[in-house]
Amino acid sequence: VYDSVAFEHESSNSLRDAFMGRKPAHIYSRITNPTVQDFEARIQALTGALSVLAVSSGMAAISNTLIALGGAGKNIITSRYLFGNTLSLFEKTFAAWGLEARYVSMLNPEELAQAIDDETCAVFLESITNPQLEVADCRALSTVVRERGVPLIVDNTLMTPYLFNCAEAGVDIEIISSTKYISGGATSVGGLVIDHGSFDWSRAAKFKKRAAKFGKMAFIAALRQEVYRDTGACLSPHNAYLQSLGLETMALRIDKSCRNAQCLAEILAQRPEVVRVNYPGLADSSSRPTASRQFGNKYGGVLTFDLNGIEECFSFMDALRVIRRATNINDNKSLILHPASTIFAEYSDEEKKRMAIRPTMLRLSTGIEDYEDLIIDLQKGFASL
Known part of the structure; x- marks a missing residue:
């Protein structure tokens, strides 16, 4: 683990050449670090991607990507079914700088096609929306955006490359919060920008000069030489080490989490007492057909269910002893949350309604505990109602 800030060079010429980009070398850990580079190489081997950039968080991955792609007067096409902080980034932080967010239903490729214009710099969605659990057909969306010369960006945090091969679905840039499944049980915060090398950057006006010089590496070059370097979104070496360890057990943990989610959703x-259950793995889920095509027979470790009211939701949560009342998802521990009063608390009732955030909904992220223990714990919750 290279917990170092700066790296000594054998000569002044060597240091100059490193700064000028004439030789590959580590200079300063905000820019590159050997431990972080090793973690990036592992993700690249897992995904078969053209290039990978590890950053300080999932939100840093999203913000760095869109800062690199966008600008004042540009627009991104997305859905209102997004993680609350992502939506806030689009509607508040980026809007103040002149980057417009346009909202469409990602279940309707024709609506997406109509929303794209000459100023569209990206299309952004989540592979499974959090917490609405909607699953769009990424291959169909890819066909639309490729015809219009716009990169398709997918936040694949809930599924990871283990469950969903973004490249095969035509995704150009994959975003992951490595804090979740990859970290190995919420050991560390981190994020990933994965460039699958499928987009022709010469078609984007902002990247024409870089595309002429770097070809398919133009986007990653823009991040490493400018946005990522200048915003200081670097992943710490120690977190990179912890997340490299997490990769070693990721498949085992994801398999167990998915089994637990399927079992609990069916129960x-x-x-x-339950008004409704939403999980893409349920036979009657509207997302099941698309999810089965894209993900196979595993549907992730997050589900939602509704009770009759807010008081019932809080009583249910407070009675639990194994399942923790906490934010985060895809932890080793099962976690439960009331989205309307927590991660979407800053939004009005009308805004929550547009985002399908119901006051009666609970989000359950299943961990790797024995499912019998989780069932017993849920029974305690129901006994409190």
């Missing part, structure tokens, strides 16, 4: 669907 919750049978409870009379």
Whole structure:
């Protein structure tokens, strides 16, 4: 683990050449670091991507990507079904700088096609929306954006490359919060920008000069030489080490988490106290057909269910002893949350309604505990109602 800030060079000429980009060398850990570079190489091997950039968080991955692509007068096409902080980034932070967010239903490729114009710099969505759990057909969306010369960006945090091969679905840039499944049980915060090398950057006006010089590496070059370097979004070497360790057990943990989610979703669907259950793996889920095509027979470790009211939701949560009342998802521990009063608390009731954030909805992220223990814990919650 190279917990170093700066790296000594054998001569003044060597240091100059490193700064001038004439030789590959580490200079300063905000720019590159050997431990972080090793983690990036592991992700590249896992995904088969053209290039990978590890950053300080999932939100840093999203913001760095869109800062590199966008600008004043440009627009991004997205959905209102997004993680609350991502939506805030689009509507508040970026809007103040003149980058417009346009909202469409990602279930309707024709609506997406109509929203794209000459100032569209990206199309952004989540592979499974959090917490609405909507699944769009990424291959169909890719066909639309490729015809219009716009990169397709997918936040694949809930599925990871283990469950969803973004490159095969035509995704150009994959975003991941490595804090979640990859970290190995919420050991560290981090994010990933994964460039699958499928977009022709010469078609984007902002990247024409870089595309002429760097070809398919133009986007990553823009991040490393400018945006990532200048915003200081670097992943710490120690976190990179912890997340490299997390990769070693990731498949085992994801498999167990998905099994637990499927089991609990089926049990919750049978409870009379539950108004509705949403999980793409349920036979009656509207997302099931698309999810099965894209993800195979695993549907992630997050589900939602509704009770009759807010008081019932809080009583249920407060009675739990194994499942933790906490934010985060895809932890080793099962976590439960009331989205309307927490991660979407800053939004009005009308805004929450547009985002399908119901006051009666609970989000459950299943960990790797024995599912029998989780069932017993849920029974305690129901007994409190």
